Amino acid sequence: MIEFLSQPWHWSVSGLSIAFVMFLLIYLGQRFGVSSSFKAMCSIGGAGYVADYFKYDWKSHDWLLVFILGTIIGGGIAVTFLGSPDPVQISSATIQDLSNLGIQTPRTNAEGLGFLPKEIFNFEMLGSIKGILLMVVGGFLVGFGTRYAGGCTSGHAISGLSNLQLPSLVAVIGFFIGGLITTFILLPLILA
Amino acid sequence: MKLLKFLFVGILFGIVMTKSEAVSWFRIQEMFRFQSFHMYGIIGVAVVAGAIMHFLIKSGKMKNQFGEVIQFSEKPKTYVASILGGTIFGLGWALTGACPGPLYTLLGQGNWVILVVIGSALLGALVYGMLKPKLPH
Numbered sequence A: 001m002i003e004f005l006s007q008p009w010h011w012s013v014s015g016l017s018i019a020f021v022m023f024l025l026i027y028l029g030q031r032f033g034v035s036s037s038f039k040a041m042c043s044i045g046g047a048g049y050v051a052d053y054f055k056y057d058w059k060s061h062d063w064l065l066v067f068i069l070g071t072i073i074g075g076g077i078a079v080t081f082l083g084s085p086d087p088v089q090i091s092s093a094t095i096q097d098l099s100n101l102g103i104q105t106p107r108t109n110a111e112g113l114g115f116l117p118k119e120i121f122n123f124e125m126l127g128s129i130k131g132i133l134l135m136v137v138g139g140f141l142v143g144f145g146t147r148y149a150g151g152c153t154s155g156h157a158i159s160g161l162s163n164l165q166l167p168s169l170v171a172v173i174g175f176f177i178g179g180l181i182t183t184f185i186l187l188p189l190i191l192a
Numbered sequence B: 001m002k003l004l005k006f007l008f009v010g011i012l013f014g015i016v017m018t019k020s021e022a023v024s025w026f027r028i029q030e031m032f033r034f035q036s037f038h039m040y041g042i043i044g045v046a047v048v049a050g051a052i053m054h055f056l057i058k059s060g061k062m063k064n065q066f067g068e069v070i071q072f073s074e075k076p077k078t079y080v081a082s083i084l085g086g087t088i089f090g091l092g093w094a095l096t097g098a099c100p101g102p103l104y105t106l107l108g109q110g111n112w113v114i115l116v117v118i119g120s121a122l123l124g125a126l127v128y129g130m131l132k133p134k135l136p137h
Helices: A002-006 A011-027 A036-044 A058-081 A092-100 A129-149 A153-162 A166-191 B004-019 B025-032 B038-059 B079-096 B100-108 B114-134
Strands: none
Touching (some): A011 A153, A036 A058, A153 B038, A153 B100, B004 B100
């Protein structure tokens, strides 16, 4: 069983599992949307003193904070007990494109799991322009953008689209406009 | 303990995010370069299965754990915020290679530098909250 679960999951199994997580949250009386946690944490930190947006009862999101604690634990369980035998197997075209940008895709688990490019995502790189742009500026845009759009991949792309919400479709189109600009224009400039 | 159930659902979510490889910066690059079906398959199956689920819940008037008929709220029709905020998030998603769920998952995997990314995301949310009255929605 453990060996079976330790294989990388097929996309259809993964997609069904995400839908199941969404179902469980709905059955428990809530909804699937992770980026609201940013609002709740800012509110707990006293952001209500500087912006009305954060003046709300964050305890209405206590379940989400517990859910996120679980997500953190789940990530640890998955790599500790259900680790894949090989790193993430991406297409050879992507490996080549990233190699041209100076990012090497790990071929063995000893080189990396293939989750984060270790050339960039480490503490030393926080002293470089590349590291600051990918980690600090990237993180800022994720926080700002998801709150501006009112949702992220979970709230808009999966929850919203599956409930046929037009604002979510518009947001997902935005996700791709931004993602394509970064991938084809910004990343080549940053990593050059 | 009513919140404990959410802890278990969260653990399942963290495992799913890891085993699906949706937490991979490389998979997100592959997606935005249209070089693999993997991420489209995951999101596509989740959306189709979710749409069937929404239909069944609504048509069957299914009840939640408290015995209340499940109601779905409509997303606010703030299309300008959807497109502008969505684009800003997309710019960041392709830089970090992680949307919010995977950020928490990566942290739990022991990638401590992700704390900096999450801290920046909180700062981004804070700045959005402060600028909200001045931004078009």
